[in-house]
Amino acid sequence: MQVPEIAIAKTFPIAEKRHHVHMIHGDERVDPYFWMRDRTDPATIAYLKDENAYTEAVLKPTEDLQKALYQEMLARIQETDLSVPYRKGNYWYYTRTEEGKAYPIHCRKQGSLDGKEEVLLDQNQMAEGLEYFALGIFSVSPNQRILAYAVDTSGAERFTLRFLDLETREHFPETVSDVYYSFAWGNDNRTVFYTQVDEATRPYKLFRHTVGSSTPDELVYHETDDAYFLSIGRTRSEAYLLMHLGSKVTSEVQYLDANQPTGAFQVLQPRTQGVEYDVEHHSDRFYILTNQDAINFKLMQAPVEDPRPERWETVVPHRDDVLLEGVSAFINHLVLYEREGGIPQVQVCNLTSGEQHPIDFPESSYEVYEGANPEFDTPVLRFTYTSLLTPSSVFDYDMNTRERELKKETPVLGGYDKSQYATERLHAIAPDGTAVPISLVYKKGIEKTGNNPLLMEGYGSYGFSYPVSFGSTRLTLLNRGVVMAIAHIRGGSEMGRRWYEDGKFLNKKNTFTDFIACGEHLIKEGWTSSDHLAIQGGSAGGLLMGAVLNMRPDLVKAAIAHVPFVDVVTTILDTSLPLSAMEWEEWGNPNDPVYYEYMKSYSPYDNVEAKDYPALLITAGLNDPRVSYWEPAKWTAKLRDRKTDTHVLLLKTNMEAGHGGASGRYEHLKEIALDYAFLFTQWGLR
Template identity: 40%
Template sequence: MKNFLRLLSLFSFTPFIVNSQSQSHIPVAKEIPKELVKHNHVRIDPYFWMNERDSKPVLDYIAEENNYSKAFFDQKQNLVNTFLTEFDRRINPEETSAPFEIQGQTFQWRQIKDADYRQLILIEGKKETVFFDENALAKGHEYYALGDFSISPNNELVAFSQDKIGRRNYTISFRENKNGKILKEQIPGTDGSIVWANDNKTVFYVKKDPTTLREFQVYRHVLGTSSSKDELVFEEKDERFYVYITKTLDKKFILIHAVSSTSSETRMIEADKPAEKASCFLKREKDHLYEVDHHENGFYILTNQNSPNRKLVFSKSVPASIESCEILIAHSNDVYLEEVEVFKNFLAVQSRKMGRTEISVGSLNATNFDVISMPEEVYELNFSFNENYESKTVNYHYTSLTTPGSIYKYNVESKTSELFFQKTLIDQKFNPANYVSERIWAIANDGQKIPISIVYKKGIDLKKAPLLLYGYGSYGVTIPAAFSATRLSLLDRGFVYAIAHIRGGKFLGENWYQTGKLNQKRNTFTDFINAAEWMALKGYCDPNSIYAQGGSAGGLLMGAVTNMAPYLFKGVIAQVPFVDVISTMLDESIPLTVGEYEEWGNPNEEDAYWYMLSYSPYDHVRKMDYPAMLITTGYHDSQVQYWEPLKWVAKLRKNQTGTAPILFDCTMSAGHGGGSGRSTERLEVAKEFAFLCSMQGINE
């Protein structure tokens, strides 16, 4: 992230000053220099000791940081409460999901007034039954997440997984649906996913490595037996790969997927023969990623072989190679194929062209496609819950920066879409027409055009408006231009909200991803800086009031751009930030490390080490005026360990030469996704908004 035009005057802004009592209690972390040597290069880390999880010094320091952050937000409590009240007045306390079908039964998720968690309702005509009550399951736990639930083919049993810590380590349980009895047998240490075989007694699940938390083993469990006797079906020994499982839409095959960032391999087990050995579909090859689905006529395969944006091929039986398959949708330099759903009588294809998603429906031989038209310029489109192989309709989800999420049903025969469900706000004053969304294109340092999705309230003076610019830019992830009911509180106070679709994501296809990773990673950071500069230059915001936000790998983005262009941003929100790049990627005992080499590089290799070191946020903190910063994390985060942001904030504060506050907020009962429960989630958002508004001098 970066910009220009602000420099030192930025930090004399009065709202940056916290009260004298808070100032006198600014945490100062002790320093215990640790020498870290690699490739004959020495780094000194004074805060290496912070990775001593559960030690008294670490817990004491976190408590000190949390108290400092609390003192700041205590002063803003009225503003925080104002946001929470607005959320409550705007969002239905009994909000529901669209009804969806599983094996001929209809379900719907519903929020319960004054409760933190949802209920899953089974709808049978006019009769409604509580199928799952997350509130009951979460009782007595500070954190709760229902990972997955999977109903047996005869609808008599349900297997479900739960995480009660926030570490994304799930325990699977089983329940009889007729009487609600939960069986004694449990399966700990899983990724949460569950797939039933067709015999109603066999389930497949994925085990995690207890140290690295890598999903690496697939087991078969037979109901009524001890999980200690479960049979290992597949083990992935290559630490670059992780494993996940699915079932084909026609219910014929259970698929075991072994995937790295650059290659994949799928194994199959017939769902009617769960005891049989898994067979390999196509052996893994370097730089070959593929996905397979089954139809009664054969196999459909999405593949990137000689096709960076992917192509769709077909084979009547398990093919010897991709070359032996029939090409149904050829590769295109302009269109990235995101997903294909194979129904009994037609295909549905989701693709992206110049950032715009499209869903098209056509025949099984991939001809006569009809594109479902969209009403807005900036929107997000995805397949919704399509569980019925024999369906004559396609469910898809539509949203935009101004339009709440909507589920449509596209009728393949009539070629028409019908609105099936739409989230609505209880705030009668809300009108999408009061807001403007558009897509603009910034110019990068190297001349590339960077797409930016923006939204703001109609009638504001853009040149005087504060800007919140969001970014991610890693793993090929495309940040959706989706509606947010809470974000309206910022827009109504005159903020412009924007998403910079920078390199490292796949907004513009595979090449957009490839030119934002490994030894081209710095493009991600300069793109974000250029996007902020462009918006200021073109009058889309006040150049002195630019704020930035990102989480996880987007937190790395926040750290990098803050070091590169601290003068550009008035404030930064970094959520669960991955900032200690070199130390983390050299520690193979930390979750995810080895599997990340294909995304960031392997610092055990000297060239990769020096390139990664050139942008590692923690390693580049130096004496200068940093913008106001709110850095958040969860103590049980399994993706980015708590000590990365903890060390970072200590180093930032020591080197801060300005008066802007640097805040650290660690939720002790949370993981990578923040705290659980509706009230906790909204409180986190309200505090972020209060931070932004207080920096802007907005106090109501």
Template identity: 50%
Template sequence: MRISPAICAAFIVVLAACSSNTSEVPMPEKIPHTLNIHGDERVDDYFWMNDREDPRVIDWLNKQNEWTEKRMEPMQGLKASLFDEMRSRIKEEDSSAPYKDGDYWYYYRYEEGHEYPVYCRKRGQLTAPEEVLLDVNGLVGEHEYFAVRNFAVSPDHKLAAYGVDTQGRRFYTIYFLDLETGRLLDDRITDVTSNFEWANDSKTLLYSVQDSETLRMDRVYRHVLGEPKDTLVYAEPDDTNWLWVEKSLSSRMFYLVSAATVSTEVRYLPADTPLAEPRLFLPREPDHEYFVTDGVDRFFVLSNDNARNFRVFEVPLDNTARDQWQEIVPHREDTLIEGFDIFKDYAVLSLLENGVVQLEVMPRGAGETYRIPFDEDVFTAYSDDNVQYDTHWFRYGYESMTTPESVYDFNLQTREQKLVKEDTVLGGFDRANYESKAIVVPARDGASIPVSMVYRKGIKLDGTNPLLQYGYGSYGVTIDPSFNSDRLSLLDRGFIFAVAHIRGSSKLGREWYYEGRQLKKMNTFNDFIDVSRYLIDQGYTSPEHLYARGGSAGGLLMGAVVNMAPELYKGISAAVPFVDVVTTMLDDSIPLTSGEWDEWGNPNEKEFYEYMLSYSPYDNVERKDYPNMLVTTGLHDSQVQYWEPAKWVAKLNEYKTDDNMLLLKTDMQAGHSGKTGRFQSLEDTALYYSFFLWLEGIRE
């Protein structure tokens, strides 16, 4: 067969382009590092990247960023227009739903053109003059990352405490603000968490502290305003447990919660006497999770003792021994009790019944139990800003995949309901143009996987729809079907958005979680893949139009899925992905490792090691074709260290046999949650939206 000179020349150009692209990919140095355990030897050529102080690491991350910018340069116009489009839907001058605490109404608001909130209050009634308490915009200065967390007003309403992080590593400085003069007190608490609570004397603060290396929250201290030295209240000795402090809605008690993934231990002390020693509520036991609050005259306990989906008990204040617990809400096989709010006259239970959210109202005295009614089939509802104990008004948030976030006040006695605020979506949004529904997908082992989806009305199931499938599937966290105005930029361009409620979540109860953890973790990945195949088979999409995204533990999901079934996806977005599972879980000097053994298993035990090794994304990279991939991380990430995605991308570039895009974007100023600021965070969304749309051939 004779090949024409024109075809030959074109072929040479294509080859040169491919060769040029490949040669330009910045590849890090390979320095073999041998890891031995259980008689197994692994060689990690990129282990040396686990040192953020090494200038070679920073140099390579910067070069990767330059490479990514170059490859995404044709998408910059699309990315910019997406950013502008998403921002245009946001009402710039806006405020939160005000809530009443004591004599004041508290809220925060945003001003046009500004990124950060302004905390405010009004005394007596909402028509009263506004008091500006803290304008975060005036604090940012030259910081590229700036986060204020837990703006907490003292019980006497004269002071506020708040935490500030300027790096993204989640080490905060706690400041104290005099609300009457607007001046900061001299007191400072540095390098701590944003978990803190005021005592009832309005001068004592209990706060939690993390280990400087492992980042595990392991101590609670007491700070008294004006005193030079803080006092240790309790230190958690078990390095698999986290420790934090809570305060009950009644304001009667502090609770010090020591928790591993599937066990807890609680201590308590009166908030009126914060100098007292904490008392143990009930000693911890393996696989026993319990959570405590009070109703002034008694304790209430949510416990999974002989109840996988939890049940509720009343316990006397003077004797918390297990034989004193009286069951008031029994276990239900089809209903997970996720939490409760205890008021003076009522309790409100947050439930998941067959995967559907319910808010169940239970009088503390005589009266019938009932549920707050909802109109939609696919939605979520949750307790929100309940700060008063002696009230009949319960505040909850509500949203669906077609209904913007709304805040309601519900009278528990009269059942009157008031809409306090619904988020405004600018730009001509009409919920009637969109449709959401729930489907059930059969898994390969016979399980039924719930899926929530939303799309513009009128789609045809002909396999041509672009579809973004999202998943998480770890820690029992359920991704509820919620609203996101940014998502309209995909839906209006023909995308379907689907959330796969895979095992590892608690969507169908606590057993659904247990079926996706430790030695059953593979169910999580198989479920996601089975949902993808079903969506393809039913004509919702096809491999040429299917995209997937997950972050953190959901990034692990993405890493496992592209190793197991890369042919199903056109593009993948993995945000701050946990992909070097075995090596990380073997090194308890790495932040958070020991506290994660309860979720994944401890690879120091051979059975767990071999099972984790079978799915760890970094360890299972092979010489084969992979889909287009965009991987994002933050240099200061405190949850998933930057080197995991960095090493993964390096190895993928070494092994993959395709010409698809593989891009790594490292935010050199941010941590696990990405950029701060109301609009700055849209840049991250515009980045991966433009990536998917470009692959789909959509240019505007």
């Protein structure tokens, strides 16, 4: 789709706005688009609306296509559906959806699944008349009488907390604003703990509240270090409340007897720079997952009565080839979540016999996640299994008998037959000789002619391992001959913790060159060509898109960057913004000249040049607290000013949402339909 840049590209009065100039390390930084940070300036909102109008005008010829793609994707979804119920005490909890309604309905039944349904919350009723609605906290008291829940109606991730008496259906009088996601009940069914966020949307204070009381809430803890986030939770054993304080590379956990919720928290191990740990409880001991002298983590145990580090004993030692990602405790079992060779593994340890066994999975590449397991006294582990071919499937696994029961495979309507599709695991060779995995999925019959449209996705930051999971919306592409690829680049943890370390700080460019190497490999092997390759990433994956486009704009036909983190240096220098100080331990501190120069050398916004770029669709959320809307807006403006091609450049800002885009399931599908319509026009697909 070749379109000339119209009025918005050149006539918007940017030159009349003030330039922002400041010096750092002797480098004069001039930012002509700094004014876009001021959302109270009518010109800022006007600019975003103009860009939206331009995007709508350019994509207007695809309106019928978008509607058709939306209907096609919607037709694969069982709109009236039910989640797999899970048991907590004498109740079974579940959610259900109804055709035509955008949000889930939260329900429970007492005694058995044949009992009478009790609707706890109907999000559809709560969201009525709102452009955006998200449910954060959803937590029932230990006696299952009171529901604590919190809602966000802007996308800014600042929630309002309320309490509902499930017997009387009356709300308690108090509301608490600016709370975050974590929450915990004390065992007295009245004392609760919640976190509040600061101006930078960092959860930094822990409060203790008595439900129904008008007494001011007690400030339990105030984390003053801007690099640390605070969260609160309760162990599955229900014996302890755990306050977790964490930066990107350092942890501290404090614990409190849940039967004495008005008591004082105690530190398990004081924070030590670079040492991360997490805690699980079982009877008379704490299990501690830590990276102290163990880059891939190890499992320790300590007596509850004296858990000082000198009392720690090794349960699972460090292994160079296995990343230990998590541990869950049940009354007679420990469950270990590991990753070896990029593939998830689950190990079950019998605490009575000491015997250990793996859970076997049928495919060579897949993802597995722990499901809803609120009960401590049970031999049954619930997990969710998925792959690029297998829809999300919920299993109950008996850890004693080793028998598993499929409780539900997410239905894909329209006759999905996974035998018609294939997956492969390839490896590209990065410039430094490192083998980088690529996960591929396509419809059988595809030939390596070099002419296949191909969409490659990636992320490569924060140690996040990009999941090889199923998505029914992908069938819209696969069925039209599109090959889909996931580049498991450094900066994630697919191949262990060193894989992450080799893609951060002064190694960050490995993330970008790995991705480029993956694209080059797919072209070399005949899967696609530069005229047919599209790429996609969001947030830090949007940074990946921007960096790759600056380095190799000739490599791809088109790119989609969702809420892209592209103004790296300016954002991380500004500690008033969400996440900035914390980001120093991911990207580096730009106040250090070495890091400043390195970050500036790849920051997408700072490296836009006068050259040809491929077609580009960029998205933003006006209320986004993670990647501020002005980053994609400024990037778009700079690209418009400097790029020398006539390829389409689109910015679409959701004026009512935040980082995750639209909140309802139908609006979310419409966003995907727009993305696909953009790609179809670039590939020439019908």
